[in-house]
Amino acid sequence: MAPQRILCVAEKPSIAKAVAQHLGGGRFITRNVRGNTFVKNYEFDFSFAQWGNCSVTMTSVSGHLTSLDFADRYKKWQTTPPGQLFEAETVIKIDPERKPIADNIQQQARYAKVLFIWTDCDREGEHIGSEVREQARKGNARITVKRARFSNTERTHVIQAAQNPVELDDRQASAVATRIELDLRIGAAFTRLQTLQLQQLGDLLADKVISYGSCQFPTLGFVVERYFRVKNFKPETFWSIKVTYLKEGVKVNFSWNRVHLFDRAVVTIVFEKCLDARLARVTKVQKKPTSKWRPLPLTTVELQMQGSRFLRMDSKKVMKIAEQLYQKGWISYPRTETDQFSGDFNLRSFIEKQTQDNNWGAYAQGLLDGAFRQPRQGRHNDQAHPPIHPVNYVTSSSLPDDERRVYEFVVRRFLACCSEDAKGEATDIEIEWGEEVFHTHGLLVLARNYLDVYVYDKWESSQQLPHFEVGESFEPTEANMTDGKTTAPGYLTEPELIGLMDANGIGTDATMADHVAMIKDREYVAARPKAGGGRNAVQEFVPTRLGVALVEGYDNVGLDVSVSKPFLRKEIELKMKAICEGRKTRSEVVHESIEEYREVFGRTQRNIGVLKRSVRKYVFDEDVG
């Protein structure tokens, strides 16, 4: 009897290849797929515990296979009232460029006994798996469907997954289907409404698409909120007390524990009491070991934040370059939420590859010679990808400048993760003077450890403090009442924005940079180098007149929750979770959410004058009273 055929399908070509290499034991045949240059079919034999010795075809899709759109009769903006899009018929389509991939799955399924799905083990992966199943069944209605549960492509882990197939999780797949439907209906309805209405106001907007999306609007909201905080900022004067004492030739500055007060008279009285007391007394001298922690394993969000901070690249660019480095095989998959390495991850083999570098090679060798420490574990794990790390060594000179800098960051970060924390000794001295307490702090860096390779962190010894004894008294050499003003916050920088999006669940690791790019594209915000930051300043975002008008307009339309706030998105996220846990069904959630948004939409439509007035005020400079 001929061996059984098993069809394995991964989410992307790189996973298909990695799995094929492990299961095929290095022996497999590679075949091209007609019509697509990225997807390949790998053929090999493997002995499954469940199905015996099988001939396997391992292939992949390239992300989602299908997309959701409205039926053709709703395509015309002029003839479809936007509100109709909440219930308009939708169709699931396979885009022409994905057709060859879908056909390949159908054909391969025809003679296979089992479809074994190897998409990423996250919600989207579960949905992509259901799309693959759909195609496979078109080719073979009776095919058995299984799913591999794996969270990295280490050899033993992959084999373990191959021998322990599980079921596809339909709940997760329908949570994603729900998200897709809601995003389409809500996004399209609001986009058409506001575009058609606001274009009427004048030429400035006549050709513009004024889009709405559950991620792009909250992203814009963060930028506008900060803008108003800057704009409405009123500086306040404060007063403080500074004490200095010259001892053993060192001028020691003591700061007031109350930092500063906004009442001059009170500070004056306090200060006079101190002066009356004349002598200050040392109440605490504490020396204790301190450390600066090595960084966590690298996630996408962190790469984007640190990229804009240290490498002066915007998030979109960092991701593009990381993608190129990944395609060339220099770094691991760059879209990951995971900040913990699994126990069986072979860290040393990747450190080993870096020992040949002129700049950090010696450091890497030092790790192998005993300085190595198991990386800290963060709290995130997407169950699909390991933290970003270098997988192969490439010399700096053979990379274009931008790629070189991102690669260097990934390598240094990785080596830093595998290092010992920096160690130091902190000295804290407190004095009482009159009724007030003042303090000073000293730091002596004893062992730089990870700082030697992670050049982006700064931790320096302070000036050496002289010796103090508890109980000793002295007359301050100098004491002053100082004044100052509170300063306005700056405009939102790119790392701050990415951080806010991450904290509020706006977008995913793979899409955050796209949302930021989108609000720039739509001309809702403009990016510019932060003032005073010099030639290499970090980017900051200032909303355009249109951006301000949209947010302020919606804030005044009379909605319970403004569409520029992250809450509505968070709600969708919670409902998806409820579907995954079986507490709600897809149709319940779609129904609930559509009703809720229909209400928001109706109110916006009835009060569209408020939105228009806001746009006339900001964009057209009209006096709207």
Place this chain on the structure above:
DNA sequence: GCAAGGTC
């Protein structure tokens, strides 16, 4: 001409 999420 709309979204957000995968991916090349």
